[in-house]
Amino acid sequence: MGICFGNYDIAVIGAGHAGCEAAMACARMGFKTVIFAVNIDSIANMACNPSIGGTAKGQLVREIDALGGVMGKMADKTAIQTKLLNKAKGPAVYSPRAQIDRRQYQTEMKHLLELQDNLDLKQAEITEILTETDGSGAKRVTGVVTHLGAEYRCRCAVVCTGTYLKGRVIIGEHSYSSGPDGHFPANKLSDCLKELGFTLIRLKTGTPPRVNRRSVDFSKTEPQYGDGKPFSFSFDEDAPQREELLCYLTHTNARTHEIIKSNLHRSPLYNGLIEGVGPRYCPSIEDKVMRFADKERHQLFIEPMGRDTEEMYVQGMSSSLPEDVQCEFIHSIAGLENASIMRPAYAIEYDAIDARQLRLSLESRDISGLFCAGQINGSSGYEEAAAQGIMAGINAARKLQGKEPLIIDRSEGYIGVLIDDLVTRGTKEPYRMMTSRAEYRLVLRQDNADSRLTEKGYEAGLISEERYERFRRKTEHISGEIARLKNTYISPTDRTNDMIKRAGGAPLKSGCALAELLKRPEISYEMLQEIEGKKTELSFREAEQVEISVKYEGYISRQEAQIRQFRKLEKRSLPVPFDYGTVDNISTEAREKLTRIQPESLGQASRITGVSPADITALMIYLNIKERDGHDES
């Protein structure tokens, strides 16, 4: 046994987006926590695009914030351009996104961790997780060991290793052992996880080149502005004023595609150097050119990396072609003819675990106290990582509190969809959150994330009394205003009808409840105030929720009926572990999958690929008979 350097309740391995949320949650819930980073300057690094949010991801950030997480607040502090995406596509999919000053984000996050009570920050690579086995053969976590042999005791560990595990960077014919952004990889922990019984999978992702702003000719590009509207991810603060930086749009062209095609034989994807499975939702440029050969051009967004740097990110140009080919195709693009590449694009391969070995709490089914969050579970993206991080952190802390884990189900949040998908179905490629994955997205909106989750965050201990009180007042304002709109009638006066006609609507013929009027597509909540002739006292957030709840009431209530249906199966819990060998009438495939995944409810069981409705019915019958037998005996 090595020398013990300290005793902690919880050790967090990795200080990326998942690790930071996990460590903050544990420490704030009162547990003595230590967080390890391979390099302290890499804390909360945005190794790829310098932005946070976007479709489905913006919703995740809002949810993390509602639970008391930190990503939203840090992003609000460091945003350099903001936008609510999908404004024309409906309230379920309004998605906040911010361009971020990458370096400032890291600095702020590092400082936040440093200032947090109960939290120690250490630079070290963790090479081993220590466990002990009790008399009954059950394993539990007892500590972690650093690359220098230092041993730290802990009762829970949260593993958030990102793309560091056996990380391998590939550029053309070259490949070398490396973490992201030139940091050291973590080569030893993979083997330890394997010994602990985890199935490892190999995944791949990539990032585009960065160029110097001074070498770009912006006159050949289209500037992209923010929407100029008040913006904050966090429900806890008002939208601050910001000086905005621009992004720029340009396109690839026939020449670019020609260069790529004629150099394809040098691509590691085609010469076999890459074995990991890459994400289809963010293919490399060579993939795009080959798979969509009829497309004449592809979009490229040039995005600033921060206020104190001239470095810019070329979104849409992810590649693993050799550096000389990258130079050639970059220079074929309008505006980038003389671009000076600061960092080449690269692909990175890394080890991840098969997340189907985890419970919905993100704790390993086999090793008590071992939690995993982020890219190690097969996800992709900062927001997906942070969402798992806060859940793993909360659940590690709750385990030590002796409480039931906090599980967010698919009808309560994108976080629930994300974790349920990873843990129940697993993934073969890096998993990106999309709104289409959320079957209840009309209810899982960015505007109401606080009303869905603040209660849970408060119960966990991550929402202050003062914030909770403000949340309750907000809820009252919203329900009060909705009730008022339903009970206030407006007469068809000339003035009112003039206003309606100007908005392009049909005039009123008789009195009408304000709520009914608001349901018309041409009438906004803002116009309603004009019609009423008085200004609302609601904040912009409250007004947004009122407007959406009223306008889309019909669809929302249909969705709520679906959710009631969904909860029925979700409520029927299954024993874990459970011997599915004794259940008659289920298919061999279902039996094998159920045994391996050990679902926690009939609902979760029904989502396992290969488990059919007939299997679920048979399982239900079996449970009923067993339950009754139990009653008979007692």
Place this chain on the structure above:
Amino acid sequence: MKYDFEDTIAAISTPPGTGGIGIIRMSGEAAVRAADKIFSTNIKRAAGSNAVARMSSHTLRHGYITDPGTGEMIDECIISVMKAPRSYTKEDVVEINCHGGSAVMRRILSLLFECGVRPAEPGEFTKRAFLNGRIDLSMAEAVMDIINAGSEAGRRAAADQLSGRLSREISEIQDKIKLCLAETEVAIDYPEYETEEDTAAHAMALLKEIKEKLVRLSETFYRGRIMKEGIKVAIAGIPNAGKSSLLNMLSGRDRAIVTDIPGTTRDTIEEYVDLDGIPVILTDTAGLRKTSDTVEKIGVDRTYGAIESSDAVLFTADISSKDAAERSLKLLNDIKERFNNDKHMIVLMNKSDIESEGAAELFGSDAVRISAGKEQGTEAIIAKIRDAAGLGAEAGGHTAIITSRRHKQLIDNALDALSKAEESYEAHMPVDCISYDLWECGRYLGEITGGTIENDVIETIFSKFCLGK
């Protein structure tokens, strides 16, 4: 995916065709809600008062069933509520006691189906009682038999060419819905993706085609039902036109009492016969004439009920005398009028062996000469019934046919979802709402084939569109 045991189900739970009172039973979460949509405690008021929701469990209430669409009063009834878990199925159970005419009961049932309830399969109430732990272990095996029989039949049906065709056809429609969804979803999830056209408009165009296919499929249920359950054929005519003889001729045994005293058949008589491969449920009815005899009057009412619930009518005209032929014609026209020319009428000119001159000319050229007494004309009748069943030579043999009520309901639900999508598009609702309806449509169809579409849509997005950083 919605499981069949999660739906709210309804069925007429009294034996068909008899009794002055009938009971419609509903079980499931939506039972009370559905009942409230059609039940009103006051004859002057429309339904929708939450009267049923306010009832205590295990109580009765008097009231009226009205059509929520038209406001028309359909029947007076007594409604009873047994709330979960203290009911036969351990779910909310609502029973509507109404006036047993089969037409009325079917009308009420179809109103409930419009309110989100679906028809119960045979044995389904019992199956639920078991699944919800209501009935004891000794009954479990019997119920398992029902469930197994269901899946056994399902397996056989799957092997069946017709059903294979159905799932193929549904899958093809699903593929189109997935394409529609891929269009709307990519616009939502990749706002910066360059799309050449208005996604919603494009999806709407695709939708028209899907809708036509589903309507065609839904319409095959008539034929499908007949293949499975038989065509219901009522025999009607003036008293002593030879209806009972016709029944006996077709069924090949003396079931109806054949006399020459008019009005002998005072009740309806049902007979199941196989006519050259076509399953037929024949109903002999009392002769129709104005009467003051109370017993016979009831018979006449039943006759109209039998005609109402039939798929086709074998109208037996008496051509043995000018007078009988004229009275027959008058009755024929009365029936046509009463049913708005909606009934498939097969006109048989009976007693052709003692035909009175000129009597046959009263009826159209479609009318068939037969003699039930001499057992002549069976083949011509079968040909006519075959046409009425939609199984004639011209019936297309290459499309899928739905035979299950559940499938029919799901297809109609899918169609409703598509109509909602179109309405929302017309009303300028945003694409996420339209997409909601498309997902719903896809899920309903998925319940027929047993597959989910979520992952397929995402696959379609990635294979069809070029996305990413």
